[in-house]
Amino acid sequence: MSNVKSPKPKVKLVQLHDLKFRPMISAAKIKRRIREIGSALSQDFEGKKPVFIPILNGAFMFAADLVREFRGDCELAFVQLKSYAGTGSTGEVRVVLDIERAKIEGRHLILVEDILDSGRTLHHFLQHLAAQNPASISTVVLLRKPAAVQFPIEVRQLGFDIENKFVVGYGLDYDDLGRNLPSIFVLSE
Ligand code: IMP
Ligand code: MG
DSSP states (O other), X not given: OOOXXXXXXXXXXXXXXXXXXXXXXXXXXXXXXHHHHHHHHHHHTTTSOOEEEEEETTTHHHHXXXXXXXXXXXXXXXXXXXXXXXXXXXXXXXXXXXXXXXXTTTOEEEEEEEEESSSHHHHHHHHHHHTTOOXXXXXXXXEEOTTTOSSOOOOSEEEEEOOSSOEEBTTBOBTXXXXXXXXXXXXXX
16 A cells, blocks of 8 residues: 555564563474374374373463364363472472372373473373383473583474473463463563
């Protein structure tokens, strides 16, 4: 309609508490990747009625999109973990919300996690699950910081490897804010 040239698009920063974040992975890119992961899992687990286990709170959005890309029967069981890295080396992980044993024993489990940082949380939780005799355990992670991993975890499906910087959005928070952002943002220095 008008001849006025639109100005060069500026990067839209998001402010959460005291920090600013810049766009890193778009919603469209996340969606495309989840579609691929969903179809790979649909093939791998055909007829196996897997139990998807999202780790709350961070994985809620990823899991909601992922299960919608899964074709076939599956179940869902949520867990919530709290990690206490405060004391350093011990790094205890407490299961705040657990799953009934019947959903684990003899079942094919697909753990769904938002981000693999040190790997401590998943490492501890995988041991907790393995002790309850599932048929198999697979891990699906949206983001991984390869430079931060201290506890190597075998990842069956990965969304994206990212640099070792703090990210928010798409379920991930900074002091409880930012989980509702539909895409992923990185701390802007
Ligand atoms: P890990 O036990 O060190 O692998 O930490 C995993 C948990 O720490 C994730 O489930 C997240 O809740 C949180 N976390 C790690 N890195 C980030 C980040 O960059 N942004 C937000 N949360 C993070
Ligand atoms: Mg988490």
